[in-house]
Amino acid sequence: MDQRVPPTDLELAALISSKICHDIINPVGAIVNGLEILDEDDDQQAKSYAMTVIRNVTEQASARLEFARFAFGAAGSAGSVIDLTTAEKISRGFVGITQGKHKLTWRGAPGLVPKDKVKLLLNLIASAVTALPRGGEIDVSIGGSFEQPTFLIRCKGTGARPPQYLTDFVAGNPLALDAITIQAYYTWRIAPTAGMKLEILKDGADILLVAKPAS
Numbered sequence: 001m002d003q004r005v006p007p008t009d010l011e012l013a014a015l016i017s018s019k020i021c022h023d024i025i026n027p028v029g030a031i032v033n034g035l036e037i038l039d040e041d042d043d044q045q046a047k048s049y050a051m052t053v054i055r056n057v058t059e060q061a062s063a064r065l066e067f068a069r070f071a072f073g074a075a076g077s078a079g080s081v082i083d084l085t086t087a088e089k090i091s092r093g094f095v096g097i098t099q100g101k102h103k104l105t106w107r108g109a110p111g112l113v114p115k116d117k118v119k120l121l122l123n124l125i126a127s128a129v130t131a132l133p134r135g136g137e138i139d140v141s142i143g144g145s146f147e148q149p150t151f152l153i154r155c156k157g158t159g160a161r162p163p164q165y166l167t168d169f170v171a172g173n174p175l176a177l178d179a180i181t182i183q184a185y186y187t188w189r190i191a192p193t194a195g196m197k198l199e200i201l202k203d204g205a206d207i208l209l210v211a212k213p214a215s
Contacts, residue, residue, distance in 0.1 A: 007177060016186065018179035020068045027061035030054075063093035071122040072186065081112040084142065091125050091140070101135035102157075108142030113149055116194035121151050123187040124209050127163040131155040131207045144213070151196075153209040160207045162200050170198050 007015065030053060037050035070082070070090055088106045095104040104125075113121075121142075128138045136157015144150040165184035168175050175181050191198045191211060199210040 011177075012182075012186075015177055015179065015182040016072050019182045020065075020072070022179045023064045023068070024061050027057040027064070030057040031061070060097045063097050066090055067094040067122065067126070071119055071126065080115055082115050082118040083110060083112055084108060084118070085110040087113075087118050087121060091122065094122075094125065095129065095138060098129065098135070102129060102132060103137045105137060105139045107140065111146040113146050114194070116190060117149060117196065120187065120190050120194045120196060120211055123183065123190065124151060124153050124211060126183060127166045127187060128153050128155050128207075128209055130166075131163040131209070132157040132160055134159040136160060148195075148213045150213070151209075151211040154203070155207040155209070156205075160205060162202075162207055163209070166198075167200050170200055 034050040034054040034057075038047055041047060041050075067090055070087070088108075091106070092104055095102050121140075125138065125140065132138070132155050134157060136155060139154040139156065141152040141154070142149055143152070163184070165175060165181045166187055169184055169188035175185070177185055188198065192214065194211075195214050196211045197214045199208075199212075201208040201210060
């Protein structure tokens with residue numbers, strides 16, 4: 001799908017659904033394999049290993065689904081705001097699935113922030129993970145007011161690089177849309193909806209993802 005032709009609502013929904021399925025298919029497959037070992041193998045060491053795998057991947061799948069529920073879905077739809085404490089908890093769970101490869105630092109007071117702005121923040125954190133392919137620290141700073149916040153995400157680590165795909169969209173370069181590129185596209189699209197402007201900057205060896213009020 002050519003990014004120069006915006007996807008229809010149905011196409012966007014289909015692509016995001018594909019993205020979510022892509023993210024959880026491996027953990028779910030690992031759970032199935034672990035259950036098969038429990039059913040078919042009488043070796044206690046193998047059963048213990050299978051249970052450890054099942055616990056780990058179940059936590060990963062749960063964290064991914066909880067993240068997707070808030071980053072893409074209508075979680076909290078009964079209101080128009082989301083508590084930053086909830087956003088922090090979800091972000092820590094999501095970053096935690098990298099099993100220590102990434103560390104999250106959160107700087108910001110708890111409070112209620114408009115939903116679309118929180119969605120943008122969560123998607124920027126997902127982009128920050130891709131900016132650190134060899135691992136590192138994701139430092140999230142939230143400033144401004146709760147109604148008009150600013151987000152500064154500093155990506156620090158060996159091999160830090162501008163996040164793939166999101167950099168292209170922010171720069172106005174068209175990309176084909178699929179289950180891999182849709183998260184970056186969605187991040188780029190939701191920014192103006194949230195009344196915010198995106199910037200991707202370099203500060204020495206660090207990469208900065210910045211979102212600030214558009215006006």
